[in-house]
């Protein structure tokens with residue numbers, strides 16, 4: 001039998017405007033999305049009450065990372081004043097920032113496994129590290 005892995009995820013939704021620099025098409029013009037960010041985290045060992053981490057605590061962590069974007073122009077919010085605002089790069093940002101906070105809180109017991117970012121119902125980018 002393989003070693004056990006538990007995984008949970010939490011969604012965070014924000015509404016914001018952006019434009020994709022150098023796109024060369026319509027997405028270079030300012031437009032908006034209701035972005036959905038799904039952060040998946042995993043652990044081999046559950047906490048003392050049988051959770052990877054409480055959904056509510058994960059929600060707080062992800063909201064700390066993503067709250068800065070809500071009802072803003074993403075291109076004006078660092079680091080996206082210098083980094084392009086693609087779903088791929090937003091996914092990487094949520095991954096790195098959530099991973100840092102989880103490490104501080106859980107000392108390595110819980111790690112981010114992947115981050116999914118939807119720009120709309122049919123357009124998804126995934127970031128993970130191998």
Ligand SMILES: Nc1nc2c(c(=O)[nH]1)N=C([C@H](O)[C@H](O)COP(=O)(O)OP(=O)(O)OP(=O)(O)O)CN2
Pocket residue numbers: 020027031085086087088119120122123125
């Ligand atoms: N690989 C990526 N491609 C595109 C990105 C991206 O982040 N990564 N982003 C965009 C634009 O932000 C655009 O607003 C979204 O594109 P799209 O999903 O094509 O949106 P539409 O509303 O035009 O989609 P339809 O399903 O065709 O209506 C572009 N590409």
Ligand SMILES: [Zn+2]
Pocket residue numbers: 018027031032033119
């Ligand atoms: Zn867009």
